[in-house]
Amino acid sequence: MNYSYIIIDDDQESVLKTKAVADSFSELTFLATAHNYEEGLNLILEHTPNLVFLEIDPADKKSNLSLLLINELYRYLKIVPRIIVTTSKKELAFESIGYEVADYLLKPLNRIDLVKSILKLNKSNTEPEAPISRVAVVDEKPISVVEVETKSEEKPLILCIKSYGDYRYIDAKDVCYFQADNNSTDIYLNNGEMITAFKTLKHFESILSAPFIRIHNSYIVNRNYISRIHTGNAVCYIKNTTVKIPFSKSYKSNVDLVISEFSNGNYIEI
Incomplete structure (x- = not known):
């Protein structure tokens, strides 16, 4: 070939x-x-x-x-x-x-x-494709992302926050945003709960793909939970909350990408 x-x-x-x-x-x-x-x-x-x-x-x-x-x-x-x-x-x-x-x-x-x-x-x-299985585990050791893909369906990504024998499973779709806290990261869920993982934000950036996108040195957001983007004030609003997340100039291109993705969907601008 x-x-x-x-x-x-x-x-x-x-x-x-x-x-x-x-x-x-x-x-x-x-x-x-x-x-x-x-x-x-x-x-x-x-x-x-x-x-x-x-x-x-x-x-x-x-x-x-x-x-x-x-x-x-x-x-x-x-x-x-x-x-x-x-x-x-x-x-x-x-x-x-x-x-x-x-x-x-x-x-x-x-x-x-x-x-x-x-x-x-x-x-x-030349070989037939087989389903690919990957599981994401976050602990004190190097982490790998896990997701299951088949031709018929794609199972949702699960994040496992592991600490000293305690396994905490989170549906990635329920995560609104990640916030850096020194060498750990706070994970904010759509039910208002916050979970801390002892990994840096950069580590999460390296293992996560769309709809997660970094918009600030301290934040990664789930695009699906963005309800408003104010470019003048450089903030994003999170759905069903009063949370406003800042975005920085160095990540402005990522915010522009989010705006572009919204406009490419089933979209009417008024």
């Missing part, structure tokens, strides 16, 4: 080395390269490649390259490209598994590793 690909890496030398290895395969077709999060996202949406070689531990932190790019792709694409992580650190492999990446290759890439990746891709494309 043939695969088109994009390389997203902040290190130009690494880009050239990855491309050199990939160019030795007739089934791989090069499309473009990007050096930061925004460029990479735009290229993927524009070219819709089959494969993306993604660096997730960039030397230039301002490039914002990370696994979060995968979450963003699910906002726009029904079929997300296969992601092959390329990095020099083994430690990030466990976290990558939670994002269901196609493969995890250590730099510098060598030909035999890419041979194995392509063989696995070819095999997965």
Whole structure:
């Protein structure tokens, strides 16, 4: 099978080395390269490649390259490209598994590793799809998101807040918003209850996708519970409450995305 690909890496030398290895395969077709999060996202949406070689531990932190790019792709694409992580650190492999990446290759890439990746891709494309099960557990250890997908139905995501043998199960659809509290996060539910999880807000941002979206350094909101957005005052209102959540300039693009999503639905503007 043939695969088109994009390389997203902040290190130009690494880009050239990855491309050199990939160019030795007739089934791989090069499309473009990007050096930061925004460029990479735009290229993927524009070219819709089959494969993306993604660096997730960039030397230039301002490039914002990370696994979060995968979450963003699910906002726009029904079929997300296969992601092959390329990095020099083994430690990030466990976290990558939670994002269901196609493969995890250590730099510098060598030909035999890419041979194995392509063989696995070819095999997965010829095998019938099986239901995918993932469960989300939040505790003192690294957490992975769990959700069950089948062709006939998609079961709701359950968050499990685990602490010292106590398992607390929450329907993700019942969460209105998350608020940072130093190294923990307060989870506010639609029944007025608040539950504390001993994970940072950044951690929740890394494991959650739509309808959850970050709008402030201290807040992630469930778009389904936003009743009003006041851009002049830079606040979002939560349904059936008096809560007003601020949004910051650095996350204004996310708020614009929410406004756009509302307008693309069954919508009348008066």
